[in-house]
Amino acid sequence: MPDLLIELFSEEIPARMQARAAEALRSRMTDGLVEAGLTYAGALAFSTPRRLTLAVEGLLGESPTTREERKGPRVDAPDKAIEGFLRGAGVSRDDLDTRDDKKGQVYVATIIKAGRPADVIVAEVLEAVIRDFPWPKSMRWGAGSLRWVRPLHSILCILSDESGEARVVDLEIDGIRAGDSTEGHRFMGKGRFSVTSFEDYEAKLRRAHVILDAGARADHIWQDATNQAFAAGMEVVEDQGLLGEVAGLVEWPVVLMGQIDDDFLSLPAEVLQTSMKEHQKFFSVRNPKTGRIERFVTVANIETEDHGATILAGNQKVLSARLSDAKFFWENDLRIARAGMDAWIEHLGHVTFERQLGTQAARIARIGALAGEVAPELGADAGLAAQAAHVAKADLSSEMVYEFPELQGLMGRYYAEAAGLPPEVAAACEEHYAPLGPSDDVPGAPVSAAVALADKLDTLTGFWAIDEKPTGSKDPFALRRAALGIIRIVLDGGYRIKLDRYIDAQLLRHKISLHRARASEGEIDTMEEILDEIAKHGVFGAAYHAVMNQLHGKDGSPDTSEGSLLRSVGGLMPDLSTDLLAFFHDRLKVYLRDQGLRHDVIDACLTLDGGDDLTLIVARARALGDILATEDGENLVQGFKRANNILSQAEERDGVEYSFGPDPKFAEVTEEKDLFKALDEAEKEIAKANAAEDFVGAMAAMAALRAPIDAFFEAVQVNSDNDVLRRNRLNLLGKIRDICLQAADLTRLEG
Template sequence: MPDLLIELFSEEIPARMQARAREDLKRLITDGLVEAGLTYASAGAFSTPRRLALSVEGLTAASPTTREERKGPRIDAPEAALEGFLRSTGLTRDQLEARDDKKGQVWFATITRPGRPAAQIVAEVLEATIRNFPWPKSMRWGSGSLRWVRPLHSILCILTDESGASVVPLEVDGLVSGNMTRGHRFMAPDSFAVTDFDDYAAKLRRAKVMLDAEERADHIRSQAETLAFARGWQIVPDESLLAEVAGLVEWPVPLMGVIEDRFLSLPPEVLQTSMKEHQKFFSALNPATGRIEGFVTVANIETPDDGATILSGNQRVLAARLSDAAFFWENDLREAKAGMTAWAEGLGAVTFHNKLGSQADRVARIAALAREIAPLVGADATQAERAARLAKLDLRSSMVGEFPELQGTMGRYYALEAGEPAAVADAVRDHYKPLGPSDAVPTAPVSVAVALADKIDTLTGFWAIDEKPTGSKDPYALRRAALGVIRLVLSGKVRASLTGIFKRGSRGHQVEDAGDDLLAFLHDRLKVHLREQGIRHDIIDAVLAQEGNDDLVRVVARATALNAMLATDDGKNLTQGLKRAGNILAQAEAQDGVEYSLGADPKFAETDAERALFVALDHADPAIRAAMEAEDYPAAMTAIAALRAPIDAFFEAVQVNSDNQILRRNRLNLLSRIREAGRQIADFTRIEG
């Protein structure tokens, strides 16, 4: 069984595209091979800045011969029908066979497809892959029609078995496949031949190319940490930067540099962001001072002076960048000390949305809403309002103009410089959070109040102008805002009616309440959030169908307890009993035109099972009610789970729809007690299974 090696060698592929390109190459090639009838044992994709590679092991040498029988039209069908059938099969009339069928004789075609050698299939699949590769952006070059992310220089494609390696013949826009590749652009630029994947990887390493992106990342991380450790420093972790830098170099050579003393007074976030965004440097922290004092740059070449010249050039560029940052910082500090009035006035000239006003309008709404939310989360209302009024001011600062990702972070520094309390300054920093499912959730009361106000103003505003997410489109990140509200409420155990808060937010936009529809949107986000924590959607639906579903803390507590109960045998069987009781009642009520909800009397009980169920319900009802009022949901689940055995026994021993109408009514009213016991907890009819 041969092994396949493919390499597509080009100019530099953007780092951000490489991981997806590896997966696309693997998927397109292996799917194409399998669709053509080949099988394989394993496949692995690799990338460097100048190449995509794929290794497929244990490939079958040829596709099997296949036979397919296809039923055609009746023998007496119109000639046009027969001609269409012949075209679809590729056969002639004399190759068809007439067979008896239920509706008379029909034509049958036997289509034989002979197997094909792997090389022929690989060539077809690879050409189609190259021509249709799903790059986010691609280009044409020269006079050819081929599009690729950057000019494609060569195609390596070989099959290797026990008899040796052979090139798979292929030509794409003048590029002819071969067994040759190249090493590092500067340190080993000459071409060389390879025979299989092991030979390919080994020769690339000797030619100063690390083929595996994960190996390059691990090497960068290890060497950077070693360099930092030698100085008593620590590398600030940054996995996204690590992945990007690993995609920029084929032979990573980390070098350690030192930040000049004149820049050490800059906030660490400024140093880290400037070095990351402008120069792809890793930040080095001195634990003794708590400051970022150094950096690691990653060269793509070994030099005779061990990188001294490279490092010197990087130091000069860094000094220029940080000089700009220092200038921005000093200007911003002067404005902060002056009260930031110019920034506040400037927000009036910044449009938030043409239907929702300026950033100044938005700040006024958030401030009013934060004051109202503050008592609900235990925050000082004056501080919450003040933090909201300051929260967006850093958008007018020079530093945030240069580094938008520092909004909020810089606002905290400016608020402290203006003499604001720490709680206010922290809320300015934290009001954007959480930005995503893995981002930390603020816990300080003032921060929670402002963060909720910010997100709820966004949601109610876009609901007011009917700009809601549709399908996969969510240009204003409203799903993220809704998830932020959910996480803030659940993390802070905020016991409040979201419907009421939405009404307050809607008033700020001078519209009628958008609460019901917006609450349903939040419920959809909540389902996604809880499903990730192992709570089934039907269980969430069963709880959301109850009153009080705008108190998310209560909803989650009930859903969690119900989920735990339904994982037990008692819970599963009890659910079936509750649903059976509900179904029998629904049918009887529809048939009789009445609601059976009162009057079940134990004196009409004929069997021990009936009497036992009366006793069990007499004990369970008050226990469930008391537990639900105390919000002790596990206790409520324990109380209702005790009904499992008497309900099972009742249905085994008793015929509900008795011919005796007195007994029938009494038993139906008894079932209504079962239904009501369940309704105190959830709508069990929504639970599947």
């Protein structure tokens, strides 16, 4: 079986595209070969800045001959139908056989496809792959029609057998004819050379100063960088993303370590790291004794006679210019921060957060109000939370964050410390953005958690208020991430907050802001008209007139301040609030499902009281999940469903609801009497456990009903001929349903 080697050699491929391009070459080529009948033993893809390589081992020498029988129309079918079948099968009428079928005699065509040599198939598949390659961006050059990420210079495509002989696949694309040669390093290589196999290819590339495997290049860079840093008593700051990117910029990595000028060592470590990474692709080297970034590592793509001294000197010169800018930003920002950051906060009044939702300053005011309200429930000081919310976004106006947006929050902490603000406020400036992803830590400090919750909840309610919700896979404002962040903050912190209350308050703030904006444009004149306009949009619903009565003071004049509005209409926004709470429930199910909880178990706990208390929901769901993992729990569910099905059918047939309380005096058999007793005991235990939020106890009390319910169904016929007994037993089933539903909505469970 021959081995296949392909190399597509071009100008530099952007580092961010290389890994995906190598995988696309592997998957598309192997899929095409298999579809054409050529199986293989294994395939590996590689990438460097100037080449994509594919090595396929154990490829079939030719595709097998195939024989297919295709059934056609009946022999007495119209000629046009028969001719269409002949064209589709690629045969003539003389090639057809007839065969008996349940519909009568039909034509059958035997289609034989002869096998084809591997090189013919490879050429066909490779041309299709190259011409339709999925580059994010591509270009044309010269007079050809071929598109590639950068000009494609050569194609190496050979099939080699066990004897070591290799033959070139006959292929030409836009004047580029496939061959058996390539070239090594752009500067240190010695021209083109021929290869006979993948092993020969890889070895000759290394001699020509090209390391083919990107993983090997990354390992070499990291090992050499850490060794040099260790020898100097330093340590390299780990950055896997940067390591992968740099490995895609060089074919022959040469690691060099340089010194940062003393003038810049006073800059925050994160500023040095970000500036060097973003502008120069340098690794930061830290002094473990001081924690400062004092050196850098750069990776060259060439060996020089002076061992990189000239390269380092040039890099240090450029780095000094970059860091001079960063130092200027830092010192200028510090002057404003020490003055109280008022200039930055004022500037945010002219920065639009979202066209309909107003400025960043308006958003900060809403976040501050909500943070102060939620803080006590998290064990945080309301004044500190409001103060933190007031300055948390101030660094968005700073020059440093304008230059490096990824430093937002972190610079806010530095500036708050420089302004002499309390440590809790400074920490919240950095932590209130968290968590940004599923693996990020959540804010641990109560003040930070309060601001983070307020920030995310304001974002969600704002976009809900203007009807900009996620749809399908589209979520341009990262609202799913915001909801998950709230869920994780609440659950990880063990906080007990009623989301409905804060959703209502913040939705109302947004609605008032939206309608005040319209009033300021002359569309609405008075607060009364604003309230009327809000009412038309269904915000207050049927309670609107009651709200208006509450708003009028003793002298008959309306109190339409925002504070009065919030106090008066706390829970009167059912539609938007319910919809947003349902969105939280959906994200909660996704989050808990990843932790092993079934979605139907979560559903069974969402409909009970406390559906806006996420910690309560999760405690119930975990208790129910644990019970369902036991034999008693699973069998109880089956018994409950049997009772509920019988009851539902009887209620539908009789047109009544059997929930009027069964009478134990009509119980005839022991099992029936035992069930009455068990239900009375369980009802007390479940109510007591629920009141104490002992959901494990409540589920255990419910599971204890398994045996008496099973025994009841074994011994008793519910639909008795005696109407009195039948009604009493159906009411007994109604009691089973009512008691079980106090612990969890078992009707939501699947199976």
